[in-house]
Amino acid sequence: MTQSTENTSYKDIKKTVLARIRSGDWQPDSLLPNESELATEFSCTRTTVNRALRELAEEGYLERRRKAGTRVLSAPQRQARFTIPMVRDEVEALGGTYRYALVSCDQKTAPDWLAARLALSPGRDVMHVRCMHYSGNTPFQYEDRWIVTDSVPQVKQANFSEIGPNEWLIQTVPFTNVELTFLASRADVALADFLDVAEGEPVFTGERITWLEGRPVTFAKMYFAAGYRMTTQF
Amino acid sequence: MTQSTENTSYKDIKKTVLARIRSGDWQPDSLLPNESELATEFSCTRTTVNRALRELAEEGYLERRRKAGTRVLSAPQRQARFTIPMVRDEVEALGGTYRYALVSCDQKTAPDWLAARLALSPGRDVMHVRCMHYSGNTPFQYEDRWIVTDSVPQVKQANFSEIGPNEWLIQTVPFTNVELTFLASRADVALADFLDVAEGEPVFTGERITWLEGRPVTFAKMYFAAGYRMTTQF
DNA sequence: ATTTCGTATATGTATAAATATTTAAAGTCT
DNA sequence: AGACTTTAAATATTTATACATATACGAAAT
Numbered sequence: 001m002t003q004s005t006e007n008t009s010y011k012d013i014k015k016t017v018l019a020r021i022r023s024g025d026w027q028p029d030s031l032l033p034n035e036s037e038l039a040t041e042f043s044c045t046r047t048t049v050n051r052a053l054r055e056l057a058e059e060g061y062l063e064r065r066r067k068a069g070t071r072v073l074s075a076p077q078r079q080a081r082f083t084i085p086m087v088r089d090e091v092e093a094l095g096g097t098y099r100y101a102l103v104s105c106d107q108k109t110a111p112d113w114l115a116a117r118l119a120l121s122p123g124r125d126v127m128h129v130r131c132m133h134y135s136g137n138t139p140f141q142y143e144d145r146w147i148v149t150d151s152v153p154q155v156k157q158a159n160f161s162e163i164g165p166n167e168w169l170i171q172t173v174p175f176t177n178v179e180l181t182f183l184a185s186r187a188d189v190a191l192a193d194f195l196d197v198a199e200g201e202p203v204f205t206g207e208r209i210t211w212l213e214g215r216p217v218t219f220a221k222m223y224f225a226a227g228y229r230m231t232t233q234f
Numbered sequence: 235m236t237q238s239t240e241n242t243s244y245k246d247i248k249k250t251v252l253a254r255i256r257s258g259d260w261q262p263d264s265l266l267p268n269e270s271e272l273a274t275e276f277s278c279t280r281t282t283v284n285r286a287l288r289e290l291a292e293e294g295y296l297e298r299r300r301k302a303g304t305r306v307l308s309a310p311q312r313q314a315r316f317t318i319p320m321v322r323d324e325v326e327a328l329g330g331t332y333r334y335a336l337v338s339c340d341q342k343t344a345p346d347w348l349a350a351r352l353a354l355s356p357g358r359d360v361m362h363v364r365c366m367h368y369s370g371n372t373p374f375q376y377e378d379r380w381i382v383t384d385s386v387p388q389v390k391q392a393n394f395s396e397i398g399p400n401e402w403l404i405q406t407v408p409f410t411n412v413e414l415t416f417l418a419s420r421a422d423v424a425l426a427d428f429l430d431v432a433e434g435e436p437v438f439t440g441e442r443i444t445w446l447e448g449r450p451v452t453f454a455k456m457y458f459a460a461g462y463r464m465t466t467q468f
Numbered sequence: 469a470t471t472t473c474g475t476a477t478a479t480g481t482a483t484a485a486a487t488a489t490t491t492a493a494a495g496t497c498t
Numbered sequence: 499a500g501a502c503t504t505t506a507a508a509t510a511t512t513t514a515t516a517c518a519t520a521t522a523c524g525a526a527a528t
Binding site for chain 1: 252255256262295308309312313314315316317318320404405408409411412413414415416417418419420434435436437438439446447458461462463464465466467468
């Protein structure tokens, strides 16, 4: 029964505005009263209204243009936000015990397809790391990663037998730019063995390319075990 | 040579802070100077610093706690934001010509698995709509959707022969809450025919549950044609 | 040694009052 | 009519100030 206190916080205003939109009180495509009018209505300052509306616009409900005003979006371009956790965290969040195993780790010249993919000049050295992530003894993810040695020279001294390349990279070069892709691929013989599924089974797959200051750092393919689902609410 | 003008806008501060983080000037896990100190350094008000830091925290670079201060996240929990477009827009963005075809549309009692999934009381009526989305004449997506008639009574008058159920729903009940899941599934015979792939092929699949004010509105499975990739940058 | 409690501190939010910036729309000139 | 200019209306941002709120930390009590 906490209704006595004022409800003029920017959060309250967000709620009220959203409720009016959902109820159809403010129809899609229609113009909202301007900030000053709303400030008067809610008896707060324009600053507070501004923050509420700014965030609702950010969340994809409203469109705001100077002089034109604020209108309700007809086809709300809602954006799904997926938090991309590290494998260890994901496994532990699901109640499993994380285990890591290195499969192979070699230094070599970047194959042509990789050089093309990352826009590398030809003949550059890369570290090729393949590894497995388990939840208990159940395969969780097979990772196939290439790291550009010129971009991360320290990788030559790195030891991936205990710590995964992703965790190592996050420690070494945090704050990179990322392109992330998800797709469905099919398990070839080798992958099927690693993930303990039948050959040809569908595998939820992620591809991640990472840059630091415009320089390509790493390309990774992550193959998830059967039954993996990536979920979000918004 | 635009260096004379002040650079104390919240955007400039964001850039500066991010640069210091990336350069290692402010190490992961380390504490930033507090807002007042930064305000002094940048010769602006605390409000401006607050906005810069608040947004950087929002973007996953910083962690802020009252009294504890602001620190650089060691494993930046960056969030990928995927814009979930309507099929029509997606096809057109890829340069294709969108075409829609209704496969079937029946009213029936919600099957048990659906009632369970949506936490429906038993015996509720639903509309079952199946349809195809094409890019030109190439299959793009097969959609299998269930709409709860009690939640959207207008659906009984809806005609899905020209307009897809998703577009109709967005017009009719925008601003819903959504749970979105992606997974890899395998094409059964029927699906393989619709998508023009071999039986058993991996199919990138989306599942979407939608609520309006806590009431379940619709459950949809969306099966994407071979080669589909969902990409984002951040 | 452990728990409880108080308090100082850093962030969180709001107000009031400006200035800045964009841009829709009206006006002006060919 | 078409192109350019001005104007005014809305949002965008900043300043200065105040108060609110969570909480780390140390002091007091058990």
